[in-house]
Amino acid sequence: MNNTELLMQAKKVSENAYAKYSKFKVGACVLYESGNTYIGCNVENGSYGLCLCAERNAISTAIASGEKSNLLSVAIYSPNTKLCWPCGACRQWFSEFENGQNIKVVLENKNGEAVEFSIDEIMPHRFELIP
Numbered sequence: 258m259n260n261t262e263l264l265m266q267a268k269k270v271s272e273n274a275y276a277k278y279s280k281f282k283v284g285a286c287v288l289y290e291s292g293n294t295y296i297g298c299n300v301e302n303g304s305y306g307l308c309l310c311a312e313r314n315a316i317s318t319a320i321a322s323g324e325k326s327n328l329l330s331v332a333i334y335s336p337n338t339k340l341c342w343p344c345g346a347c348r349q350w351f352s353e354f355e356n357g358q359n360i361k362v363v364l365e366n367k368n369g370e371a372v373e374f375s376i377d378e379i380m381p382h383r384f385e386l387i388p
């Protein structure tokens with residue numbers, strides 16, 4: 258699946274976002290080497306600290322579905338004027354996985370402006386659990 262198709266999936270799932278408090282909807286679609294894709298939207302909670310980001314929702318679904326191949330790309334769509342850059346916690350999640358050095362992050366805003374970055378560009382010096 259190419260970036261345009263991934264972003265289309267991300268856009269579609271952003272409509273399902275449960276963004277009751279911020280009204281800030283986000284959709285994510287993650288692509289694996291197997292060719293499988295998984296979607297997620299943000300899910301907010303009245304106890305604000307429990308809000309779940311779209312990206313981690315999509316990755317959790319991939320893991321729960323038994324996906325074992327490498328994560329290749331994360332597409333993020335948000336119907337706002339500014340691109341929705343992934344938060345620090347999500348960047349750390351992306352970089353956790355086997356192919357963590359090579360993941361692509363693709364973003365699109367409501368005006369159809371899209372950009373692509375490598376994880377290394379947006380998450381240098383990430384934490385690694387190496388004693």
Ligand code: THU
Pocket residue numbers: 276279281282283298299300301308309310311312341342343344347
């Ligand atoms: N949000 C995401 O879904 N992904 C991000 O990378 C940043 C923020 C969500 C969390 C919350 O529901 C809303 O955007 C506003 O912070």
